[in-house]
Amino acid sequence: MSHDVPPPPGPPAQPPNSGVPSGNSFDPASVARPDWAILGIGFIVFIFxxxxxxxxxxxGLGINxxxxxxxxxxxxxxxxxWLAMVATVVGAAVVAISLFSPAVQLPQPARALSFLAFAVGFVLYLIAIFAHSDFGPNGGHDFSFWISLVLSxxxxxxxxxxxxxxxxxxxGPLAxxxxxxx
Structure with missing residues (x-):
């Protein structure tokens, strides 16, 4: 006597166009170029x-x-x-989270958080131009600082x-x- 047992039900199907990627269906072509630029800027600033x-x-005087x-x-x-760099990288990370893990709930819209983080990073880089110990005439900011300032x-x-x-x-007034x- 054989009993035909139906297979267990699978996971519920996603409704069409739900905006949630199913499984491994991420398509890099679906990411807008400016979003790739934001991600790239965060990565490059971190590396630099x-x-x-x-x-x-x-x-001088035979001393180098x-x-x-x-x-x-x-x-x-x-x-x-360092704080400017962290803010800039966080700005890119927020966009990465919104693109690659859309189920993660952020406290504010990802785009607003990203803009605020990049803007804070940029302002901190500007402050860092003046807020360090005096290096004297033989010192100052080097290439990575300036690249990071421009990129932020x-x-x-x-x-x-x-x-x-x-x-x-x-x-607020940013609107x-x-x-x-x-």
Missing amino acids: SFFNYYKWEYR LSSTWSAWHFDHGLFIA GAGAVIALMRAQQTNTALP SLPRIGK
Whole structure:
């Protein structure tokens, strides 16, 4: 006597166009180019944080001395550049979470958080130009600092553009910023 037992039911099917990727169906082509730019900026700023943010050199009287510091050096007010880097990377990470893990609930819309993080990073980089110990005439900011400053500013502009393109409400007076991009 054989009993035909039906197989157990599978997971419920996703409704069409639910916006939730099913399984391994992520399509990189579905990500807008500005979003890839935001992700790339965060990655590049993180990588450059390990290179020279500050430098000091002395050459004279037969003596050659030099020293460099990355964003991961926290003495003498240099932590501000580290904090700027972290804010910039967080701005990119928020977009990554919204794209690759849409089920994760963020406290605010991802586009608004991304713009705010990039903007804070950019302002902190500007502050870091002036808020460190005096290196004297033989020292100052190095190439990674300047690249990160420019990239965080570009990230803020692109993140603002994406927030406006996706009709994301920005908080307070930021809501009245002029529209940029298409």
